[in-house]
Amino acid sequence: MADQIHILRTLLQIQLASDSSAVEHLPYTLSHLSKNAFDPSPHLSKWISRVTSLMRSNESGARWAGFCLAYQTSIYSKELMIEYAQGWIGIALPAIAKNDALPTTKAAIRLMQVILTAASDVPEFQRQLATPNATKYSTLLIDLADKSPSLELKILSINSLTSVINQYPTLHRQSYPSLSTLSLKFLNGSSPAPVNAQLLQAATGLYCVLHHTGGKVGAANLWKNSVDETLNFAWGSLSALRTSFSEGNYGHSSSRDSKNPVFSVPRNVDALRCATTILEKLLSTPTQRPVPLSIGPLAQLALAMLRCSMDDPAKENFDSATQVMERSVVPDIWSLGCSLTSTLAQCAGYHLCPHVSRILSTATYQLEQRLTAPQRISFLVMVKEVLANSFLMHSDIAVTRLVKSLLPSLSAILAMQASGTVLSSAPAKSRKGKKRAREYEGDELLRSSKGLIFPVPEEGEVALIALDVLQLLERNPHIAQPARSLASRIFLAVALALPQIPPALLCPDLALHHKISSRIQSLCAGLSSNLSNTMSKSLPMVVQMGSDSHEWDVLLHPRLPPLLQAVPYLEDLSLFRVEESQEETDVREALNISTGNVAAPPEDASAHPTSMQLDIREDKNDARPVVISLSVDRSQKGPVTHPTQSQEAPHPPSQPLTTPSTHPTSLPAHQISQSISAVAPVVNAPTAGPSTSTVVPITVSYHQEAEDEDEEMPSIDMDSDSD
Template structure:
């Protein structure tokens, strides 16, 4: 008795009765056909015979349907493919050698690729079917690429060759020159329009696997030669883009011109309107080629020129728009202006190049990390927009994620401060705080002044309605800065002062971010929850102590972090870190105060100096009521500043210690019992970020800070039976 799969296969054969019906019903047949239909059925012979008749069809629709059915059958049944591969492959190669329609050629290429790549474990099939036909397929594919087909078909041909060539390297040894010329045809850049991204990546992927044609012995040498030729190509393009800048560059190029065979001078007769876009596109091709070459492995170990790769990265990152012209020539103003305009693009390409080095070289790049991180830090310290900082943050995160931790304490602290300035933009500015204070004081004024009123719909006419991250790259830069800061805070070389300042800023952001409207942060509504989740993770990690002791910020973190938004496993891990039992008993002292400083009174001189360099300055409390405290909250609609009155600040109750003599004394030094408050608002007074003292940091922002306010307790006379106030 026939099963359901057999009946369905018989029904599908009825829809393939004619060539026209086969082409019309092909999409539905391909959706229904599964491996169960081809496993064991008495209609398999009819199925393969019908495919063969369609392949021999003289009509284009029938031939296209036959090629597609053969491709799907080969994917679903390996045994049927091995049995009929010789016939199907012969017909497909004959189709590729003729001038057929593009859909038919695409179907033939896909069928050949499946046959050459699917049965690599069957040695006899490889010897009798694949090896005699793979060179014919490569020659036909190269001929099709030379015919300048459409872009999509050209990308398909290059991707197919990139998969077939590494599987049969010895068979393609004689075709190495033809394949290399085919790749370099699309990797030489184009102007005025740049090379298509898909075509560039496909050509580069094929060019990177060509060294495998040298065999087990020659593949390593051929790979190294390809890398050196690519470096020469990149240096030539770069020197053409810096022909009017010689300060610090010509000497470097002169030193390495003999090794890289770099031309000593650039022809002045060329049109700069064409040469600059052309060489810029060539430099972009160089970055993609190096990335693919470093990601391609060889069967034997190979020597990578890390020093040469590092020098080129430094040259890209240190390109500037300033500097004198060449000593032996006249500087054309138009040439210099055009070359100066492409410097940001050179920086972006340099960052992409550094990302490739960090991902593929990893720990081999350790000796060169100081130079790369110094260049990235100098760019991050500039006062630039978030979209311009994104490439440098991406490069820095790749280095921190894939390479060993930074062994230089100076670089670690410098990078932390630079990355921190990219995150502090989330906090409100000094002008917002001043406006809120003026509004509060105006509301409390008793001189008969009219109170400022906000009307419904007034935000539409407000000119100061700005979005913090107007571009998508601005939001990405803040997110990647949080990821980079998380890795930097784990570095053991980070100074306690910088670590303390970073934690205080993160806590301030965590207090303020839930109050900030999501639309005031970015037009993308998903940025606010993503950023809040990253800040919560950073604060939680910094607030957790060791397995024997918890940080002073235990209650603060538990109150600020919303554990309900995390998954169960993450919540369990967080609680385990925060509430771990003290077993064995605590036998060592608590961490130093400066590593856990959350209060302004604990701030040291060095930390105060770093805070002022980052634009963070103390704002004196201006509220007249000693009990109530005012903080800033921006209205979600029109960004109006309104006061919020939180509950009392958390108390530190000293034990076995006398009362301070004066109300302004510092915090008690004895062990204290922490009583966490119930409200979710940050406690006590605020810190404001004043105007920056350097031009290389971000504008002013506001940081909330919890300050202890101890008051002297009045003396109580136990012998008296009356109230002291009545005396």
């Protein structure tokens, strides 16, 4: 106690001795204040007197220091704030009303906000002091937010208004028109420049609390009216952005001028962004009584935004400049639609189930197109939220298509580029008359031009979210058997390949390697522990992968509720190429994924220059490492195509130089020998570059004790006395 009193006394005698020193040492003074410093003591009255004198000073800097000290005192001691709030309100309100310096006005606004909202549990204080001054404070804030040229002061005023209206909703019933006009001033998208993100959030927060002014009875109607008006506003903005496309007429007209697309298109995009932000905030705002939620109209708006396309046939009479501008903002419409759908799924929950099939079908179609990584992330996050907050879909076609659209994101890990995944480098073939370039082990880590599997962090994020979505889809029994089998093979192939890939060669974000490894291990363990028949055969893999507590509970405590539908046995999943059915082959070829061929290599290896081959050399009686060599040809340029009919590419002869890996796989050796030879499907990944074939060996090291299969069984002496 003596030290705390000494702190107050020292601050009063040194740091707050004069107005100039109080301004200069204000950061030091605020950093040394604490809640215990305001315990009852003789120095408290001197402290309050000094703070009040600073608030009444003629200098703007001293007033700013006084308001800051009063605010900090109110935070640490509610008793002192209640006792001296009347005098401080008489000083702060005139400071807000007059055109004072910006820091002083901001400090006075914060002081008034904490005084009006911090003592809500003291009825007498609320009745005598807070209630009479709340409307005065709100009137001053409305004027500041409307007329102040400072963006920072506008945002602070709107946020303070939101806090006060939440505390005193019925007192602002008469101010509802002015408050609504103020908030919509920043949300109608009429300004030439886009609305500032912070100002948009502040104005949206103010607009979404105005329905509380209607009381317990009228709040529900005001909330519903706000949703309906915002929906009409969003439809009008979306219609104005699709005037040159066939689906542009949504039955809603927009009064915006669309003669000059250079100005109209950005304004309409900004207006649509404001409308979707308002809808998301309204859906997340609590209400005192149940309100009717218009799930159908909201889902229709979200679907219309998700279905926007750049390739729709245009209308007969259209302006080419308008169509180019409208086509350029389609990714922004997709992003807003995904955000709105995610919020609707979180708030509506299972009530959204009648629309889930159409939403996921639309998202699947978009995921099958050529999208950038940020666009794909938006759709994947939306699909994840919808699946997590709805029942399982019963459409075989929709679920299977969704799984197929996600598999290429994972198979990219298997399509490793030679410059980024060489673990044991192989010397290139030297030409006659030229000196062979020397390569050293680990030299690829020092190359500045090395390639990564995911050069951009967003591409790695796509694979990570795709794993989360596939884990949600894995529990769906309606996935077609060929797609399920192919997905299982890809999961196991990725689980085997990841331990051999250093984190630095996967993505610039080193933490992504651990995240993907944990996701894929959990997914493989979940697939392996569905039935007792499967668990008995995959128990070593589950144990070696270090599953979480849920998988251990399934193994140790099998008395769980039975599954609604039997999960296919392990024999039904083709882990070997020879067991692959024609349907699974068609699915794999449609996804442009080829498997390795363990048969003899063809004579002409250049017949199929665009395939990546997987060559497994295995000898059960040999303890040498198993070598997986990927032959990558970099001669073809252009995007990846999806042919309807394709043939498996034969194996090119390759003799890689292998080195034992320093990252041994976590799987047992007998499982590797049984399944790795045909598990890993490889993606046809053509890349730009010279027409050279590079062999990328991946070494899977394991140690197996020597066993003599022909060892004679020991004889048993039947005449021996067991007693």
